Amino acid sequence: MTRAVLSLGSNLGDRFGFLQGAVTGLKEYLRAVSPVYETAAWGVEDQPDFLNAIVVVDADDVDEWGWLRLGQRLENEAGRVRTKHWGPRTLDVDVVTVDGVTSEHPELSLPHPGTPERATVLIPWLDVEPDAVLPGHGPIAAVMSGLSAEGVRRRDDLRLEW
Numbered sequence: 001m002t003r004a005v006l007s008l009g010s011n012l013g014d015r016f017g018f019l020q021g022a023v024t025g026l027k028e029y030l031r032a033v034s035p036v037y038e039t040a041a042w043g044v045e046d047q048p049d050f051l052n053a054i055v056v057v058d059a060d061d062v063d064e065w066g067w068l069r070l071g072q073r074l075e076n077e078a079g080r081v082r083t084k085h086w087g088p089r090t091l092d093v094d095v096v097t098v099d100g101v102t103s104e105h106p107e108l109s110l111p112h113p114g115t116p117e118r119a120t121v122l123i124p125w126l127d128v129e130p131d132a133v134l135p136g137h138g139p140i141a142a143v144m145s146g147l148s149a150e151g152v153r154r155r156d157d158l159r160l161e162w
């Protein structure tokens with residue numbers, strides 16, 4: 001059994017529809033789905049706000065590479081066009097962690113190296129797994145306590161169905 005935490009993001013087109021499409025595509029594996037957050041863009045700041053959410057998935061027959069491929073398939077189904085690094089996208093699916101797996105492979109780095117700096121990942125993750133631990137960094141609540149939550153706003157009017 002591999003349990004994974006995936007982060008979903010969208011800042012182009014029907015943002016909520018793309019997140020809902022990803023959740024629907026993961027239906028058979030879902031264990032938890034976070035609230036949706038409207039978040040100011042980090043990295044390249046001159047782009048539209050994102051919607052971000054976290055899902056927890058698990059499966060007997062999907063390993064870490066399987067989660068990556070599944071995420072990439074969902075991105076492609078959302079019509080994602082790869083343009084610039086950290087640029088706007090219809091759907092981004094990042095593999096945040098896979099239980100028991102660390103990797104420094106350039107195509108699959110685990111835990112995802114951006115996680116300790118990203119309130120856009122940690123805040124929704126805390127909603128669904130308040131006691132989670134980020135390997136190498138400690139409890140996610142402690143990691144988040146060192147970051148600002150500015151620009152991360154919960155959208156209670158948007159609920160992902162699963």
Ligand SMILES: Nc1ncnc2c1ncn2[C@@H]1O[C@H](COP(=O)(O)OP(=O)(O)OP(=O)(O)O)[C@@H](O)[C@H]1O
Nearest residue numbers: 085086092093094095096106107108109110112114
């Ligand atoms: N944990 C991971 N989850 C998803 N992709 C990863 C991971 N580790 C490495 N990658 C690789 O990152 C590459 C680029 O992904 P992508 O274009 O989505 O990056 P990005 O979303 O712009 O930036 P970031 O990865 O910092 O969020 C992919 O080809 C993928 O193989």
Ligand SMILES: Nc1nc2c(c(=O)[nH]1)N=C(CO)CN2
Nearest residue numbers: 009039040041042043050086
């Ligand atoms: N708020 C926010 N900003 C981003 C995000 C994201 O998911 N949320 N993803 C990016 C590329 O991975 C770049 N910037």
